[in-house]
Amino acid sequence: MVTASASDPKPVPTPDNVRVEDDDQPIATTAAELGPLYRQMLAIRRMEEASAKAYSQGKIGGFLHLIIGQEAVCVGATAALEKDDYVVATYREHGHAYAKGVSARAILAELYGKKTGCVKGLGGSMHIFDKATNFLGGYGIVGGHVPIAAGAAFASKYRDDKRVTLCFFGEGASTIGGFAEGLSLAALWKLPVVLICENNQYSMGTPVYRSLAVEDVSLRAVAHGMARDRFDGDDVVKVKQRIAEAVERARTTGEPTLVEVVTYRFRGHSMSDPGLYRTKDEVEEWKRRDPLNRSRARLLEVGMPEADIVALEDDVRAEIEDAVKFAEDSPAADEYKKYVIKEG
Amino acid sequence: MAVISYREALNQAMREEMERDANVFVMGEEVGHYNGAYKVTQGMLQRFSERRIIDAPIAEMGFAGIGVGAAMVGLRPIIEFMTFNFSLVAIDQIVNNAAKIYQMSAGQFHIPIVFRGPGGPAVQVGSQHSQSLESFYAHVPGLKVVMPSTAADAKGLLKTAIRDDNPVVFIEGETLYNSTWEVPDGDVLIPIGKGDIKRAGSDITLVAWSKMVWTCLDAAKELAKDGIECEVVDPRTLRPLDVDLIVESVTKTGRCVIVEIGWPVAGFGAEVAYQVQKHCLDALDAPIERVTSEDVPMPYAKNLEDEVQPQVHDVVAAVKRALYLEA
Ligand SMILES: Cc1ncc(C[n+]2csc(CCOP(=O)(O)OP(=O)(O)O)c2C)c(N)n1
Numbered sequence: 312m313v314t315a316s317a318s319d320p321k322p323v324p325t326p327d328n329v330r331v332e333d334d335d336q337p338i339a340t341t342a343a344e345l346g347p348l349y350r351q352m353l354a355i356r357r358m359e360e361a362s363a364k365a366y367s368q369g370k371i372g373g374f375l376h377l378i379i380g381q382e383a384v385c386v387g388a389t390a391a392l393e394k395d396d397y398v399v400a401t402y403r404e405h406g407h408a409y410a411k412g413v414s415a416r417a418i419l420a421e422l423y424g425k426k427t428g429c430v431k432g433l434g435g436s437m438h439i440f441d442k443a444t445n446f447l448g449g450y451g452i453v454g455g456h457v458p459i460a461a462g463a464a465f466a467s468k469y470r471d472d473k474r475v476t477l478c479f480f481g482e483g484a485s486t487i488g489g490f491a492e493g494l495s496l497a498a499l500w501k502l503p504v505v506l507i508c509e510n511n512q513y514s515m516g517t518p519v520y521r522s523l524a525v526e527d528v529s530l531r532a533v534a535h536g537m538a539r540d541r542f543d544g545d546d547v548v549k550v551k552q553r554i555a556e557a558v559e560r561a562r563t564t565g566e567p568t569l570v571e572v573v574t575y576r577f578r579g580h581s582m583s584d585p586g587l588y589r590t591k592d593e594v595e596e597w598k599r600r601d602p603l604n605r606s607r608a609r610l611l612e613v614g615m616p617e618a619d620i621v622a623l624e625d626d627v628r629a630e631i632e633d634a635v636k637f638a639e640d641s642p643a644a645d646e647y648k649k650y651v652i653k654e655g
Numbered sequence: 656m657a658v659i660s661y662r663e664a665l666n667q668a669m670r671e672e673m674e675r676d677a678n679v680f681v682m683g684e685e686v687g688h689y690n691g692a693y694k695v696t697q698g699m700l701q702r703f704s705e706r707r708i709i710d711a712p713i714a715e716m717g718f719a720g721i722g723v724g725a726a727m728v729g730l731r732p733i734i735e736f737m738t739f740n741f742s743l744v745a746i747d748q749i750v751n752n753a754a755k756i757y758q759m760s761a762g763q764f765h766i767p768i769v770f771r772g773p774g775g776p777a778v779q780v781g782s783q784h785s786q787s788l789e790s791f792y793a794h795v796p797g798l799k800v801v802m803p804s805t806a807a808d809a810k811g812l813l814k815t816a817i818r819d820d821n822p823v824v825f826i827e828g829e830t831l832y833n834s835t836w837e838v839p840d841g842d843v844l845i846p847i848g849k850g851d852i853k854r855a856g857s858d859i860t861l862v863a864w865s866k867m868v869w870t871c872l873d874a875a876k877e878l879a880k881d882g883i884e885c886e887v888v889d890p891r892t893l894r895p896l897d898v899d900l901i902v903e904s905v906t907k908t909g910r911c912v913i914v915e916i917g918w919p920v921a922g923f924g925a926e927v928a929y930q931v932q933k934h935c936l937d938a939l940d941a942p943i944e945r946v947t948s949e950d951v952p953m954p955y956a957k958n959l960e961d962e963v964q965p966q967v968h969d970v971v972a973a974v975k976r977a978l979y980l981e982a
Pocket residue numbers: 403451452453480481482483484485487511513514515580
């Protein structure tokens with residue numbers, strides 16, 4: 312077991328130390344299933360890279376939290392949903408929004424602070440909202456959105472509309488009251504919500520062991536009599552299947568589930584974070600398990616011709632290039648008074 | 656027209672709106688089986704069942720947030736805080752979510768929600784249960800803040816608040832629940848943002864809301880004995896504020912005393928004073944006076960509690976100062 316130092320004897324969060332499963336067998340799948348998931352993950356990766364570049368050029372401001380390394384979680388989980396279902400996410404939500412159906416154009420234009428952004432330059436990176444795809448937002452107050460997700464699920468129960476809400480948050484959010492209260496009320500009232508903790512091993516610079524006495528976040532479900540699950544998040548098909556079980560539970564019985572997905576972010580917490588609290592080796596070990604590389608290799612295994620994969624990748628490149636150009640060419644945001652109070 | 660209590664008026668408003676719109680529900684601690692900590696929801700569980708009158712555990716942040724999420728997707732929650740003191744543990748949901756989502760989503764989602772419950776000092780319950788937090792909420796764009804003083808205002812404004820498409824912070828006077836007033840029958844709505852003259856007078860304008868309206872009416876009665884006629888202006892809603900009505904009154908009287916039960920520093924009365932000086936500078940015959948509570952957490956002992964809060968004699972003294980009369 313690798314430890315940071317004698318004075319910090321806790322195991323560093325390498326894949327060997329924190330992964331849930333020992334065996335690494337890929338899940339049975341087909342090119343028809345995996346192809347679109349790979350495409351989404353790649354588009355998110357390219358979109359995140361494009362925004363990092365634009366940020367370093369000063370074209371995107373504020374905080375920019377990238378999800379590179381974690382793409383399999385939002386893509387796999389969202390793939391388990393129906394169109395009418397809701398998603399509520401954090402400030403690290405570009406990928407979740409894209410996976411739910413928000414276009415790269417609308418997302419990047421928002422990051423650029425343009426009028427054509429999904430919220431007209433009023434929200435920025437942390438506050439993507441899109442009513443058409445039932446993407447109920449990106450929220451900047453850690454844990455404060457968990458009750459909101461429970462509320463959307465409450466409405467589904469109230470109206471018996473059979474929709475399910477997915478709520479994403481980091482393991483760092485599991486220490487705040489909003490999470491605790493959202494979890495406890497979702498359990499008490501049996502709200503059809505799936506609470507998905509993306510445990511990427513760090514809350515900013517704080518490793519799990521320095522914020523949680525019990526490092527298994529999913530165990531919090533036990534105290535509430537709630538279903539739980541915990542698995543590795545680098546196989547997008549596995550994520551889809553396991554979240555689908557929780558979604559099914561919510562849809563048919565109304566019961567919530569707390570799911571912890573073990574993952575890792577390859578970049579710093581935000582653009583300003585050089586990540587000095589962890590070693591290059593640690594990051595490299597995780598990159599060897601890059602969910603995109605795994606999916607690509609798997610696609611070949613399940614019979615997708617290399618040429619088709621390359622065509623898909625070219626298509627993604629064109630999509631993101633177009634989105635960047637769209638964002639660059641769009642007019643500046645120009646409205647800030649209109650959406651304070653709804654008239655009439 | 657019937658004379659009913661403030662409590663009954665609020666109960667009627669919620670019942671009528673719940674009969675009218677199946678999307679309206681009430682959620683809060685002890686609102687159902689206990690009939691409300693202050694009995695405002697008396698009998699509503701029997702009428703509307705547990706589906707719509709929802710007893711929540713002690714988790715203000717959680718159920719306030721559930722209300723916001725439910726409102727986002729089309730329901731119209733009434734979230735009751737047992738008292739507004741406890742809204743402080745939910746203030747993140749009110750300020751960071753309810754007040755922001757309409758703007759953050761560029762108008763795609765709006766939040767038709769009412770956060771209601773008693774606020775303002777109660778009687779001998781100490782500092783944590785006796786405070787006026789309206790200035791906190793009135794500070795926040797994206798919220799409306801309503802503070803009715805009478806049963807009629809309570810009913811008409813609560814009905815409007817429930818139909819409003821925005822988050823409304825509806826602060827009831829904790830010591831006003833038993834107060835009575837003539838309340839018009841039927842579906843009478845009072846617009847948010849329109850003040851009311853609670854007493855007409857020509858010598859001086861008193862601006863007050865919630866319980867302080869009653870204190871001002873008592874002070875006006877006493878001053879009338881000396882031939883001083885006070886006009887008592889009740890804005891009823893702090894955000895948006897009916898500046899026009901206040902300005903109209905002060906332009907007529909030339910003098911203004913603002914009376915609030917909250918603390919002096921950054922209290923809402925300071926904003927009223929700013930508006931009055933800005934719009935009525937030429938009409939003013941004397942500096943604007945403010946009467947507030949003392950700048951201290953509320954003490955428990957009755958004598959101290961009374962000393963800390965604005966009393967009729969404090970208002971009378973301020974009026975006399977503004978009229979350059981000997982106290
Ligand atoms: C209530 C609150 N406190 C602090 C912050 C600052 N902050 C932003 S993200 C973050 C770390 C959150 O980590 P985690 O929940 O694990 O999610 P991750 O960023 O790893 O995706 C902190 C402390 C905040 N936004 N909100």
